[in-house]
Amino acid sequence: MEQYVIIGNGVATVGCIEGIRSVDKESPITVVSGENHKVYGRPLISYYLQGKTDLERMKYRPDDYYDKNGVNLLLGKTAVSVDTTAAGCVVLDDGTKLPYTKLCVATGSSPFVPPFENLESVKEKYSFMTLDDSLALEKALFPEAKVLIVGAGLIGLKCAEGIADRVASVTVCDLADRVLSSILDTECAALMQRHLEKNGMTFLLGDSVARFESNKAFMKSGAEVDFDVLVLAVGVRANIGLVKDAGGETDRGIIVEDDMSTTLPGIYAAGDCAQGPDLSIGAKRVLAILPNAYMQGHTAGVNMAGGEASLKNAIPMNSIGFFGLHAMTAGSYEGDLYEEKTEDSIKRLFTKDDVLKGYILIGRNERAGIYTSMIREKTPISSVNFDILKKAATTVGFDADARKKKFASQV
Amino acid sequence: MKRVYVNEEWCLGCHLCEFNCAFANSGLSDMVLALKGKPIFPRIHVEEGEKITYAVSCRHCEDPMCVKSCIAGAITKEEDGVVRIDSDKCVGCYTCILVCPYGALAPGETGAMQKCELCLENSCGAPACAAGCPNNAIVYEDRSPKTSLTDDAAGPACF
Ligand SMILES: Cc1cc2nc3c(=O)[nH]c(=O)nc-3n(C[C@H](O)[C@H](O)[C@H](O)COP(=O)(O)OP(=O)(O)OC[C@H]3O[C@@H](n4cnc5c(N)ncnc54)[C@H](O)[C@@H]3O)c2cc1C
Ligand code: SF4
Ligand code: SF4
Numbered sequence: 187m188e189q190y191v192i193i194g195n196g197v198a199t200v201g202c203i204e205g206i207r208s209v210d211k212e213s214p215i216t217v218v219s220g221e222n223h224k225v226y227g228r229p230l231i232s233y234y235l236q237g238k239t240d241l242e243r244m245k246y247r248p249d250d251y252y253d254k255n256g257v258n259l260l261l262g263k264t265a266v267s268v269d270t271t272a273a274g275c276v277v278l279d280d281g282t283k284l285p286y287t288k289l290c291v292a293t294g295s296s297p298f299v300p301p302f303e304n305l306e307s308v309k310e311k312y313s314f315m316t317l318d319d320s321l322a323l324e325k326a327l328f329p330e331a332k333v334l335i336v337g338a339g340l341i342g343l344k345c346a347e348g349i350a351d352r353v354a355s356v357t358v359c360d361l362a363d364r365v366l367s368s369i370l371d372t373e374c375a376a377l378m379q380r381h382l383e384k385n386g387m388t389f390l391l392g393d394s395v396a397r398f399e400s401n402k403a404f405m406k407s408g409a410e411v412d413f414d415v416l417v418l419a420v421g422v423r424a425n426i427g428l429v430k431d432a433g434g435e436t437d438r439g440i441i442v443e444d445d446m447s448t449t450l451p452g453i454y455a456a457g458d459c460a461q462g463p464d465l466s467i468g469a470k471r472v473l474a475i476l477p478n479a480y481m482q483g484h485t486a487g488v489n490m491a492g493g494e495a496s497l498k499n500a501i502p503m504n505s506i507g508f509f510g511l512h513a514m515t516a517g518s519y520e521g522d523l524y525e526e527k528t529e530d531s532i533k534r535l536f537t538k539d540d541v542l543k544g545y546i547l548i549g550r551n552e553r554a555g556i557y558t559s560m561i562r563e564k565t566p567i568s569s570v571n572f573d574i575l576k577k578a579a580t581t582v583g584f585d586a587d588a589r590k591k592k593f594a595s596q597v
Numbered sequence: 598m599k600r601v602y603v604n605e606e607w608c609l610g611c612h613l614c615e616f617n618c619a620f621a622n623s624g625l626s627d628m629v630l631a632l633k634g635k636p637i638f639p640r641i642h643v644e645e646g647e648k649i650t651y652a653v654s655c656r657h658c659e660d661p662m663c664v665k666s667c668i669a670g671a672i673t674k675e676e677d678g679v680v681r682i683d684s685d686k687c688v689g690c691y692t693c694i695l696v697c698p699y700g701a702l703a704p705g706e707t708g709a710m711q712k713c714e715l716c717l718e719n720s721c722g723a724p725a726c727a728a729g730c731p732n733n734a735i736v737y738e739d740r741s742p743k744t745s746l747t748d749d750a751a752g753p754a755c756f
Pocket of ligand 3: 670691
């Protein structure tokens with residue numbers, strides 16, 4: 187009989203529970219949840235503010251999920267250390283010691299707030315990572331409010347979209363010279379920025395806050411921004427402390443192999459806190475996206491329970507939409523470029539060494555998963571009709587055998 | 598489980614399956630009322646190459662990428678093996694489109710994501726595309742690897 191403990195209660199944890207239960211239906215699982223909520227779709231916190239979902243529908247799993255899976259859920263408890271010296275136990279903030287035989291660290295990431303001068307003087311300031319953040323921000327919003335968001339990345343812009351209809355104005359600033367700088371190049375970012383501006387957003391790019399004075403931000407460029415509410419969405423840092431302090435190898439995230447094992451015996455890590463293999467660059471990287479959290483968690487769970495699983499084809503991939511315009515990106519942007527552009531769409535496919543390496547699709551992205559699967563499966567370009575495929579994501583570009591496998595047999 | 602499979606040699610490219618699908622999921626009992634003069638949002642699509650045509654719909658994958666990737670937990674695979682979308686929970690992020698290797702999902706009329714659910718949720722009870730295909734190019738049958746195969750594979754470990 188194993189004794190499983192999982193720290194964190196996000197999507198990686200759900201993957202882990204389901205991975206464990208696919209092999210071991212009996213042994214008890216204890217989940218330590220810092221947040222006082224059952225698992226919800228973290229990305230939905232902006233859709234909540236937008237009115238596209240509600241607290242009930244945001245639930246990632248039904249209420250009876252934990253009971254049905256034999257999980258003892260400890261809500262509102264924080265793990266403060268992992269003791270690996272003897273039999274292995276997790277120490278909680280209330281002093282409880284939880285013995286484990288297999289442990290999964292799925293602690294996600296935390297907002298990173300750089301030291302802005304005089305940030306203390308700002309009363310209404312919020313992060314945008316958790317459901318509680320979203321609920322607190324909601325309370326601070328009012329129709330006449332001017333909102334300043336620091337950070338034009340995925341989280342900052344999703345927040346901007348979420349609150350757009352509930353406030354008078356939204357200004358977004360970022361040190362980077364473009365929006366979504368981690369996934370879009372200059373031209374693609376410009377297209378998205380135009381669209382966001384059409385929908386009422388104001389941008390201050392290539393600029394950052396020099397200091398705050400209660401309801402005013404003084405920018406490095408000399409610009410001044412008045413605001414009622416400040417949202418800090420500069421970036422996130424993986425929560426690696428527990429494993430680092432216990433002597434496990436960490437970098438930007440907790441270093442894991444493709445079976446999600448850390449360098450500490452019996453301890454696994456998954457999700458936003460983990461730094462595992464990224465097929466698209468052939469090195470380890472934190473891939474802070476929800477599908478990866480689930481798949482890493484599941485892989486960890488299967489291995490914790492004595493099964494065999496490895497995640498060999500993880501890649502960065504994102505689908506993010508604002509006011510009806512969607513951007514999809516995947517893989518790495520290296521190699522030969524195939525491009526199509528219109529007024530309101532861009533398609534960029536990158537090929538190298540006979541494989542599709544990555545893509546950016548803005549506007550038109552029907553059936554993009556066909557491209558994603560080519561990247562993940564390293565489908566040789568020479569084995570497909572790429573003249574057809576590059577123009578449209580369609581399965582007719584695959585050869586007859588591949589089509590037979592896909593559509594005339596079980597997959 | 599029974600799934601929808603295609604015989605591309607037999608497909609005529611007539612697109613009847615698309616209309617049967619849209620009608621089956623319209624909730625209406627009159628095909629003309631349901632479809633005439635309106636854009637249709639079928640969950641099956643006829644792929645057209647130079648010399649081939651065949652219909653593509655959700656494969657109800659054994660290990661579905663869409664289920665693992667949906668940011669809302671709106672897509673589930675039940676014990677019966679059927680992959681279903683809870684359109685109430687869907688927020689329209691398109692992550693499922695990003696990951697489905699078969700291009701089997703597309704937004705419906707209201708913007709919520711939709712895909713083939715084998716007509717188990719509508720009044721047909723079995724896929725209307727297969728039932729209505731004039732040339733048997735779409736069939737609804739069980740092609741799961743035989744249990745005996747699995748047994749064989751597990752065999753050597755016992756010796
Ligand atoms: C606003 C927003 C929008 C997003 N949009 C998308 C999107 O569209 N698509 C996408 O793929 N991804 C998106 N993401 C990223 C996605 O949400 C994450 O990649 C995913 O949720 C990570 O899951 P996880 O289980 O690894 O971590 P988390 O969901 O962060 O869960 C970790 C949990 O561990 C808890 N914890 C941490 N330390 C401890 C401790 N010591 N003791 C107890 N508990 C602890 C935390 O409180 C937290 O609840 C978005 C994120 C945000 C914030
Ligand atoms: S939508 Fe795509 S990934 Fe999901 S079950 Fe259907 S074919 Fe598989
Ligand atoms: S579009 Fe809807 S069903 Fe698809 S991943 Fe997003 S929330 Fe899930």
